[in-house]
Amino acid sequence: PFIALLCGLALYLLASQVFDRKVAFLSAMILFMTRDFIKDNMGLRMDSTVTLSIILFVLFLWSGTSWRHTIGAGAALSIGLLAKSYAGLYGPLIFGLYLVLMGRWRRLLSPSFIKAIALGLLFFSLWLIPVWIANGESFLRAFVGREAIATLTGMKPYSKGKIYYLKVLLQTYWPWLPLLPLALWKVWGKAPREGRILVLSWIAVVAFSLLFPKPEYGRYMMPLYPAFALAIGFFLGGLMKRETIDKLAKAALVGGTVAFFIINIFPLQLHKISYAKLRELKPLVDYHRAQGLTEVYVYRTRYRTPHAVIFYLDVVPKALKSLADLPVQGLVIAESRGRGDLLTGPCTEQLYNGSYSLFVCR
Incomplete structure (x- = not known):
């Protein structure tokens, strides 16, 4: 649950810069009320760490180009790489596509972006090299070598069908599923250009990666949930009054504090397999x-x-x-x-x- 809390906080900070605080609050609440997102976080899935890595990487580079932002983005990238190898590259790919679509492709060659990537790889290598030395070639093949590339590039066969992830979305993304197409339509037509392109770039990169055949698991969709939450938060933000959102914020603060206390203080077994x-x-x-x-x-x-x-x-x-x-x-x-x-x-x-x-x- 701590990773989920960090994801929600980071998404709030990102959305408050991309849109406004009203959308930021709603986006964070929607993410917290996404069933599979919370369920997989309770099970300590590595995909939750990758999701946090994406949000932080985009947040730091969106916020500025100073050395602090660069180091923060590099650290965020290394967290994703440590968690799931090549899946940790979601952050740079999403932000890179955003820059290209915004016509700011030159920033891909800027010192801040290049240094962030280099620092992420450096931090990652500080863990990878000693573990490689201790465990040999089999570890390297599984984590960044032939076996990892086979999964990444679709050299493994489908096991659950080509529309498996669409089925997962239709079966599990409730109660937000009916709002999702409306939210994406509103983002496309009404959102500020920067916010629109960021949300669509995010969805495009992750959804494209899911097209490659690999062992299919519903948790692979977790990096999509923050982008969906941003879109639905923007949609609901246009429908709700400020007074209503203020009341929701107070209720969420009280309820969230109680829930966090219960989850982290009392020894509840929230997931059988940890x-x-x-x-x-x-x-x-x-x-x-x-x-x-x-x-x-x-x-x-x-x-x-x-x-x-x-x-x-x-x-x-x-x-x-x-x-x-x-x-x-x-x-x-x-x-x-x-x-x-x-x-x-x-x-x-x-x-x-x-x-x-x-x-x-x-």
Whole structure:
């Protein structure tokens, strides 16, 4: 929930510069009331960090060209790259398309833009190089090499159909879905030119990337939600009076404060599977790898190659498609739904923390 809060705050700051404070407040509230955005943030999805990276990158470069803005944009870019490799480039691509459509393409060659990209890559490399040295070529292939490029460029087949993301939008983007086409139409016809081009550039870049075949997940749509929120916020801002929005702001402040207190102070289990639980496996994983069991596998997890495993355990796992593929020697990480299969197999369970199990095969 903390990443969601930062996304909302950053979107408010961006919208207040692109449009006005009325639109900024409504946009932030719409983002907070987007079901899948909050749900995926509760699950610690890396896509929420990419979304924050996009908003911050655009915000810093929109705000100015000073060294502070440049460093801020570079840091924002590095956050996205750390979270999901090439997906972290959404920010520069969105802002770059905006500059081109605005006729300001020369700014792409300006020192501030180039330095922001360079700083982002530098910050990213400070993490990437040591982890690469520790884990070898397999990590590099999975994170920025052949496997990552295969996913990015559509070298992997569709698994859920070519209109999967449209189905996700139609099924989950409620109650805002009926307002979305009206909002985009109003943005196209009534919004200031800068705001119109920014929103449309944002949607165009992310939507275009979703056209490439890759393992499809609904969370890949998360970077679209801030752009949708900006459009709907602009639409509703033209319909509501200032007094109404002031009342909503007071109610949101009180309700948001209470909700934030409950979520962050009381030990509520808001999501059954938390990637943070992977940290509990790290001491055992490190111990067994030091004993020679260097290969790590995942079985029946939500993702073929979880970025969370890379971040929390500093290893690049391989996917097991069935029990027939169990290694003679190695470590296997399974979620609760796959634990029962492995308990009847030849591998020994070392730890189960309620979300993940670690099995040793030797």
